Amino acid sequence: MMRHSMSHVLASAVGKLYKDVKFAIGPAIDNGFYYDFDLPESIKPEDFNKIEQKMREIINSNLDFIRKVISKAEALKLFKNNPYKTELIKDLPEGEDISIYYLGDWVDLCRGPHVENTKFLRGFAFQINRVSGAYWRGSEKNKMLQRVYVYGFDDKQKLKDYLTMMEEALKRDHRKLGKELGLFFISDYAQGMPFYMPCGMIIKEELIKYWREVHKKAGYLEIETPTAMNRSLWEVSGHWGHYKKGMYSFTIEEEDFAIKPMNCPGGMIYYMENMHSYKEFPLRVGELGKVHRHEASGTLHGLFRVRCFTQDDAHIFMLPEQIESEIKGVIDLVDEVYSVFGLTYHLELSTMPEDHIGERAEWEVAEKALENALKKLGKPWKLNPGDGAFYGPKIDIHIKDSIGRTWQCGTIQLDMQMPKRFNLEYTDKDGNKKEPVMIHRVIYGSIDRFMGIITEHFAGAFPLWLAPVQVKIMNIAENSLEYAKEIVALLQAQGFRIELDDRNEKIGKKIRDAQLMKVPYMIVVGEQEKEQKLVAVRGRKSGDLGKMKLEQFIKDIKNENDIKAIF
Structure with a gap:
């Protein structure tokens, strides 16, 4: 009800700020609300602040949401200059009463319900998210309208938590x-x-x-x-x-x-x-x-x-x-x-x-x-x-x-x-x-x-059994390359997906690149590891795991792979 009421506040604010606006529809949705507008000019991100400010002015005006029931003929007369409302009214059955809601001097065709007065919206936390194109009634044959999406929650913490989640979602975007x-x-x-x-x-x-x-x-x-x-x-x-x-x-x-x-x-x-x-x-x-x-x-x-x-x-x-x-x-x-x-x-x-x-x-x-x-x-x-x-x-x-x-x-x-x-x-x-x-x-x-x-x-950090490259082998210098290749062969023989990074780069860069590609495990080999027949292991999340025998490392990751461990 609060989100639906806020969509009317949004439409009223846009109507006060822009000329020649034609209003379409404005429902509540899971994370807030939106309203579709037919406007001769584009609403830009730099306009969001002034729209939000106007919405707060309307809320602080203590305006009543006033419901009236009128006939179809009266509704057609009231909205005669709005082709979108007119189309909606004409689709309604003959003889059916039609409800409208006034918010100050702004009126909309609406079934409701709404809060009684805008004072009940003072604690409502909102933030305009974006403007996108939307065809009238979802049909490509119809005119493209401007849809203003607004995040809206009944307290500031919920909005803050949601915005934090959306920031995290942006980092995780699968595209x-x-x-x-x-x-x-x-x-x-x-x-x-x-x-x-x-x-x-x-x-x-x-x-x-x-x-x-x-x-x-x-x-x-x-x-x-x-x-x-x-x-x-x-x-x-x-x-x-x-x-x-x-x-x-x-x-x-x-x-x-x-x-x-x-x-x-x-x-x-x-x-x-x-x-x-x-x-x-x-x-x-x-x-x-x-x-x-x-x-x-x-x-x-x-x-x-x-x-x-x-x-x-x-x-x-x-x-x-x-x-x-x-x-x-x-x-x-x-x-x-x-x-x-x-x-x-x-x-x-x-x-x-x-x-x-x-x-x-x-x-x-x-x-x-x-x-x-x-x-x-x-x-x-x-x-x-x-x-x-x-x-x-x-x-x-x-x-x-x-x-x-x-x-x-x-x-x-x-x-x-x-x-x-x-x-x-x-x-x-x-x-x-x-x-x-x-x-x-x-x-x-x-x-x-x-x-x-x-x-x-998983934010691209797939568990071992799904990771495209499960282990990346990196040699520190040329003298440990043959040992690195031996490790590659042994791990591949066990069925693991292995990649060798034998570039002439510093080991720090090789590790950073492997971390960017979210590889679960990295094996670093140098002269010491070669002489001791050990491997220095780094985990994607756990960092330096120290030196160990290759047989122990294979046993550990085989178990992790077989049970399809998540982390």
Whole structure:
């Protein structure tokens, strides 16, 4: 309520400072609020201070938020010079009362609620963050507006803590680290489609290797389905009617095809290829499938929002009575995987959206099944109404990183529509044909996005098992180079990723360069180490670890690597 009220204060301040302003919308968001403006001039960072000052003047004026209810005709007359408000009003049903809020001489179309008076906002801490472009109603066909984002919290310490977190996030930006550490880049020739460099490929492959390891142990089979399939498949699945704008399509020999935006329909085709018995259930089928989605260019963001990515999908075909145990099995897998990265999480139950397929009664059954499973798990969860997939409700898994940010990665979607649309069947114990229940689920969500998240989570200082270069060997002088090469060979024979720095540079510079590349361990060898057959070891975090036998060092890092220690 305070953030919503502050968005009106922001709009009123901008209206007093700039001429010919047309006001669009201004909601509250998780870390503050924003307002969209149509202005003949640009709002610049140097203007932020005067806008904030004007906002404080308005707050200190003790103005009431006055609500009035008017008719649609009155609203159209009141906002006749504002095309944005007029459009919103025209979209409202005939005969519906319309609420407006006055703040001094400024008025806005708004459902509310707000605080009673600006005096209740005096302790509210805020700071303008940035101005960015935003299309009216999110459509590229509409005019670009100026969106003013403001951080806002109910006390100064919360704002201070948030700003500190944002400063830390800036240092951890995976796009910056991706370039510095040689992980990935995105070319203008393929916007939103990452190019992985050798170091990035090592991390990606280690994530995939670990995924295969835990899924094999959990009883999953792995398949691979085609990248492009014909239109009829996507019509059966419902994606052609509900997701066509997000798909890349093309024609071959007068037949329409689409590159898959998700793996699910391919999983259905795999199931249909053979007859199935209830004895096979639960049938757990995983796929590391590359998918492509037509995301708007303005939404693309490093590895977080891309147009092609590898999804760690899986589909579980089962009996109705196996729903709760299979959901528990997926959550157990989530616990195992996320704990390896030091990530905690919370759960949200997302229910039927407006744009859905299937009958409401079917959705209610599915939603109840997920709710019962959550209750039996005994983990805290919250309801997220209307945010389910178009084919079924879901449990979304939101992880928390090392600086307190949350990310939605894993999801468990209960689908009672896809099996019906594809006429999936199994033979029950009485020999009758029945329709299986199906769960869609991901753990990483997208390997690419997850890689971006853990890059920021670890600030690029990956644990030993993920680090592209695990140990860097450095010789002090030419006379210790051969000994350094012997160490390289021995460590490589043990399967470690090793790099030799034999440049004609001072050892201090070599150490600093290795630290900048966030290498977990450094071995320094000189004449003394060569004569004593020892190695001088430095840790990325622990610093000088002293001299030791190479066999002891190998034993220590092998254990650290095998248990996937975080630090």
